[in-house]
Amino acid sequence: MKAAAFFVAFLLVLAGPASAQSLFDGFGGTGDPAQEAARAEYEQWKRTIARQAKEHTSRLWLGHGSVTVQFCVDSAGRVADANVVKASNNEQALLALSTISSLKLPPPPASARKAAGGKCHLFSQSFYYP
Amino acid sequence: MFRAVIVFCLIGVSPAAFAQFLFGPSERPTLAACMATPENKAWIQSVTHQLRERAPKLNLGSGTVTIKFHVDFRGHVTRASLANYDNNARALVAAGMITSLKLPPPPFDMDADCRDFEQTFHFH
Numbered sequence: 001m002k003a004a005a006f007f008v009a010f011l012l013v014l015a016g017p018a019s020a021q022s023l024f025d026g027f028g029g030t031g032d033p034a035q036e037a038a039r040a041e042y043e044q045w046k047r048t049i050a051r052q053a054k055e056h057t058s059r060l061w062l063g064h065g066s067v068t069v070q071f072c073v074d075s076a077g078r079v080a081d082a083n084v085v086k087a088s089n090n091e092q093a094l095l096a097l098s099t100i101s102s103l104k105l106p107p108p109p110a111s112a113r114k115a116a117g118g119k120c121h122l123f124s125q126s127f128y129y130p
Numbered sequence: 131m132f133r134a135v136i137v138f139c140l141i142g143v144s145p146a147a148f149a150q151f152l153f154g155p156s157e158r159p160t161l162a163a164c165m166a167t168p169e170n171k172a173w174i175q176s177v178t179h180q181l182r183e184r185a186p187k188l189n190l191g192s193g194t195v196t197i198k199f200h201v202d203f204r205g206h207v208t209r210a211s212l213a214n215y216d217n218n219a220r221a222l223v224a225a226g227m228i229t230s231l232k233l234p235p236p237p238f239d240m241d242a243d244c245r246d247f248e249q250t251f252h253f254h
Contacts, residue, residue: 058227060226094219097186098186098188102186104183
């Protein structure tokens, strides 16, 4: 077994609450401090997910390719559902799914939980095996 | 779709591995000897803690996988090998978990033999 590959974890955001954000947020935000704080908190939480996914990625070398996994995080921070939506091969898909299912996440911020209205937060994580 | 499916049975430095020497009595340190100093004990516990924390929740049926691995002086997993397994998917997930460990460097004076581990994963 060779533990010699580099993996790049890249988070694509498909989160429900994020999709509801204003198109003009990038030009200076909403101007509402509470909303800004909530958004910053949510971004911080998403970064936690991305960091954990990167840290939990296996260094097994299974060839070149990529895998994209869609998963849902519930209000308790549990990965509630995960599906491989694209994969170069089954082995990489299994490892990526295993990585996602092993995440130990904090619950989403209270404001995000409220905005989600009981629904889970949907994410899409791509793993690149160069 | 996910359920908690993996339970850890044997964690830490394997006494069995230490006992298996073909020629004469083993000179390898015992688990107790490896954990004699607080630094060594804390480091070995960090290995077991990570293994417990990173258990994937995939339902791959019932079975057992045993992996032997070594951690080098930098805290990197090396020389991992499957000692026993009954299914390729479960073996792959277990190997993926071992190779995803992010360990701190062990204490500098820790015996290299104390960094040999044997881990059994029970899938339910």
